[in-house]
Amino acid sequence: MKFTKRKVVAATVLVLSIVGAIVLYASVGADSGQTSIAMVNGSVITTQEFKSELEKQITSVIDYFYQSKGVAYGKNFWETDYNGENPEETAKKRALDEIIRLKIELELAEQHGLIQGTSYEDLLHEMDKENKRRLASIKAREPIYGPVQLDESTFMNEYISKLRTQLKETLSEDELNVSEEELKRHYELLKDSLFTMEDRIRFQKISVSYREDLQSNTNNSKKQSIKKRMDAIKLLLDQGKEMDQAISELQAENDAFMLRFTEENLNKDTAGTYFKSQAVLYSVLANNLGVNQVSSVLDETMQGEYVLVKVVDREKSGYKSYDESKRNVWKNYVDTAYGDYLDKLIREAKVNIDESTYKKIHVH
The missing domain is CATH 3.10.50.40 (Chitinase A; domain 3)
Known part of the structure; x- marks a missing residue:
């Protein structure tokens, strides 16, 4: 099915307008959000953090079903199967996969002494500390970057991004260590796409x-x-x-x-x-x-x-030399190797899902 640019834009506007009306609910009694929905290498995923991640997936899932199957959001959208694929289950799987990946990264960071805990509460505690620091800076008339107070989504993006950078630097000294010869081979693979000079x-x-x-x-x-x-x-x-x-x-x-x-x-x-x-x-x-x-x-x-x-x-002007490009070659190599390393750890991870609790969480 083909879609015109106008239809795609309209669909995007529609998605943004309806997301606010979508809520998540869990029929798990008096759940405070601390009920375990899964375990990753012994680290708990709570219903609270799962629902938080699930909410982030809603827009992309609505857009995915529209773009790939021509299905517009409407009544019974989340409950209906479309060519054997269900929007709610798609959103839940994406959310769970994302949290599992995050837990593996947090576990790595803890193992290398970059953080003290991997739980959702640990992350919220870090957010509280950062927001208190920002308020103190404002009172002291010191400069801050960004908003006075970070919401959960903004904080998580910034915190994980910085933590990921630290992890790559740390892992590059051991697990992701690369020789000069490997970097030169990587440069040859990349130079046509990344290191060509302006004609x-x-x-x-x-x-x-x-x-x-x-x-x-x-x-x-x-x-x-x-x-x-x-x-x-x-x-x-x-x-x-x-x-x-x-x-x-x-x-x-x-x-x-x-x-x-x-x-x-x-x-x-x-x-x-x-x-x-x-x-x-x-x-x-x-x-x-x-x-x-x-x-x-x-x-x-x-x-x-x-x-x-x-x-x-x-x-044609040729390429930037290896010596000129070395830092960017290294960064690209580490980014790629880090992703591969995480994929390997995810495949090896011990993941236990509480199917009963998982099935009771719905998008509505």
Whole structure:
């Protein structure tokens, strides 16, 4: 089933609007949230932390069923099977998998002395400590970064991200240690995708501003007229005309707007400037617009102008050297090795699920 961009956007808006109305419930008597739903290597997963993670999965699961099966959220959505797949069970499995992975990471961090406990209460205690620290800083008129008080989701993301970075650094000294030869082999695998230098590109450019004044105000009728003129130039260029010839044919002496013709260079020294100030142009050139090829009419909104470019010459610039890239090669290697190492520990983990409690938790 195909979906138009408009339908996908509408679906996203719908998902965001209905998530607030979805609640989780558990028919487990007077459950305080501390009931165990599973054990991972002896570490408890409580119903409270499971439901917290389950809530995070709701939006992505609704979107997954819409994108993959064309199923829109509605009545009995969570209870219904769609081609043998059930939304509630999908959300619960994703939540459990995510918590198991987190528990393994916390267990690793505890083993290496980075934290003192792996329970949900331990994490909430750390959040409380951080929020108290932030309040104390505010009272002392000291700077803080981010909100005065972190909610659970924001804190967990920041805390786990920092902890993961520490873990990778620690594990790289032993479990994830890598030799120079292995790093060089990894560099060879990565260099085409990560370490290519900017091509040296010489290109011709026609541009015309549609801004009315320094305040960046735009006259829409003028903008439409400019777009028509640029479309006409594009047609001439596609027919084999040179850029200066096309401008001469279509630029009248009494035009209210002036077409500019320039010849410019994109290379490692100028790439940063183009990337920041002319992102659309940069993307078109960087994505291998060939020699003598002409772009479509580009709307550079940051500059407030329409642009056409034609590549005159393109020269490959090779790769950043291994020595220049070594830190990034190492980081990519460790990121990959860390993920593989976690997958191995997860496969080996002893996971016991309390099926009775697990089945009683529902999305509603």
